[in-house]
Amino acid sequence: MNKDLQAIVRVLPFVRSVAARRASAALRVRALLRNLAGTGRRLARLRRDVSELLRIDPLFVARDAAGFRRGEDHARLHDQLAQHMQMLEAGGGRMRLRRFCLCCNETTPMRMDLEASWEDVEGNRSPNWRERLVCGHCGMNSRQRLMAKLVQQAARERTGASIYLMEQVTPIFDWVRRLPGADVQGSEYLGYAYRGGDRVAGLRHEDVMALSHGDASFDVIVSNDVLEHIPDPAAAFRECFRVLRPGGVVLATFPFHADRPATVVRARLAHDAVEHLHPPHYHGNPVSADGSLVFQDFGWDLLDVMRQAGFADAACEVYMNDAYGHLGAGLLVFRLCK
Numbered sequence: 001m002n003k004d005l006q007a008i009v010r011v012l013p014f015v016r017s018v019a020a021r022r023a024s025a026a027l028r029v030r031a032l033l034r035n036l037a038g039t040g041r042r043l044a045r046l047r048r049d050v051s052e053l054l055r056i057d058p059l060f061v062a063r064d065a066a067g068f069r070r071g072e073d074h075a076r077l078h079d080q081l082a083q084h085m086q087m088l089e090a091g092g093g094r095m096r097l098r099r100f101c102l103c104c105n106e107t108t109p110m111r112m113d114l115e116a117s118w119e120d121v122e123g124n125r126s127p128n129w130r131e132r133l134v135c136g137h138c139g140m141n142s143r144q145r146l147m148a149k150l151v152q153q154a155a156r157e158r159t160g161a162s163i164y165l166m167e168q169v170t171p172i173f174d175w176v177r178r179l180p181g182a183d184v185q186g187s188e189y190l191g192y193a194y195r196g197g198d199r200v201a202g203l204r205h206e207d208v209m210a211l212s213h214g215d216a217s218f219d220v221i222v223s224n225d226v227l228e229h230i231p232d233p234a235a236a237f238r239e240c241f242r243v244l245r246p247g248g249v250v251l252a253t254f255p256f257h258a259d260r261p262a263t264v265v266r267a268r269l270a271h272d273a274v275e276h277l278h279p280p281h282y283h284g285n286p287v288s289a290d291g292s293l294v295f296q297d298f299g300w301d302l303l304d305v306m307r308q309a310g311f312a313d314a315a316c317e318v319y320m321n322d323a324y325g326h327l328g329a330g331l332l333v334f335r336l337c338k
């Protein structure tokens, strides 16, 4: 054996042991990384579980005007509103609060200002608590954050829930679509030229007065500020009842005039033309630059219309929760049970 070979044979065990140590270190690093990834996944899962455990419940539930007034007094809704107004005035009409967003699952900055505010009959500026308090992370306002959470709660009570939203281009739809284990469908009203179920640029067209879905298709139906734009809301409620499964629920928001016993019809369809009974009033529409005409200013008789459509219960839930960033005069959500 020459000298070089002898030298190689001598260092060989050392080289082997270094290589072995390196391999085992690499294995340990890989295991550590795997573990870290697992911990990250476990943390994400834990966070999701915690978010599902957090609930929001109404301050009170009313089924008529008298019940609403009793609830308002008992919950001291006006006192709370006065406090929130003072906070806003102290900030010169704008404030940035840190509150827990139930959709982001963490404390986030929420923006409140006088955007979308209006002047009341006495000339006072009324801040739009419902459409503001925008979360700095998810970008959803108070009404949207509340509805998204309520849909999560309703879905959680129904395993593998099938959910239909009368919207498809909104932050609520995007948020609900990501709920684990839920089957989520949405639609937009794209115009009278289309038939229910038609797809245009990825959007499904539906007329909520004549849905193309089969009977008992959904466990949860969600309607956000749509029904005031429907010429015949009774037909829309009958359709919701038809496509809802027994035990299902409709969650709906719309501008509601809690001080009015009766609905005011602002416009109606007569011979395929719109007849205005009051000056026309439009709301913004995410799929039309023209906006959406308001056909009705709803009052308490709407709950009778809901019950006549077949619903076993129709109730107005009133939410306000400082910790979750729902301030102001109370957010109204209507819950219809089949």
Ligand SMILES: [Zn+2]
Residues within 6 Å of the ligand: 101, 102, 103, 104, 105, 108, 135, 136, 137, 138, 139, 140
């Ligand atoms: Zn958020």
